[in-house]
Amino acid sequence: MPYRIAADGLVLFHLLFILFVVGGGLLALQWRQLIAWHLPVALWGMAVEFFHLPCPLTDWENHLRQAAGDAGYGGGFIEHYVWPVIYPAGLTPAIQLVLGSVVLLINGLVYLRLLRRWKLRRTP
Numbered sequence: 001m002p003y004r005i006a007a008d009g010l011v012l013f014h015l016l017f018i019l020f021v022v023g024g025g026l027l028a029l030q031w032r033q034l035i036a037w038h039l040p041v042a043l044w045g046m047a048v049e050f051f052h053l054p055c056p057l058t059d060w061e062n063h064l065r066q067a068a069g070d071a072g073y074g075g076g077f078i079e080h081y082v083w084p085v086i087y088p089a090g091l092t093p094a095i096q097l098v099l100g101s102v103v104l105l106i107n108g109l110v111y112l113r114l115l116r117r118w119k120l121r122r123t124p
Contacts (some may be wrong), residue, residue, distance in 0.1 A: 007061050009023055014057045021045030022103055025034035025110030037112070042107050049100030052093060 020027075022045075024038035048055055 001068070003064050004070065007064035007068060007070075010057060010061050010064060011083060014055075015043070017057070018045070018086060022106060025107040029110060029114065032114075038107075042103060046100045046103050048056065049096045049103065052096060072073070 020038065021042050024034060024041060026036040027039050047053055
């Protein structure tokens with residue numbers, strides 16, 4: 001039971017991590033100190049999508065599930081509602097490139113806006 005709870009918690013963390021990859025730059029518009037956290041996270045998220053890298057969180061989740069004695073994902077809330085968001089059916093390398101590009105576009109626009117703000121503040 002503790003392994004299953006840990007695996008479910010890790011899936012939720014994984015989802016929050018993905019949401020931070022995509023939208024963390026918007027938070028950085030308000031709280032600049034988040035930039036130091038968001039930039040490496042966003043770069044990692046884009047690298048995973050562009051280069052089809054395995055995510056260590058996925059491996060960790062699978063190990064926890066195996067330790068819990070689960071052969072696969074059951075019918076619980078986490079598996080039914082959260083898992084398909086993180087790992088949609090039919091995910092192809094082309095779709096991954098699109099997802100990586102969306103992350104790059106959103107965050108590129110946000111950081112361009114931040115740079116403009118900083119330039120305007122420094123200009124007398």
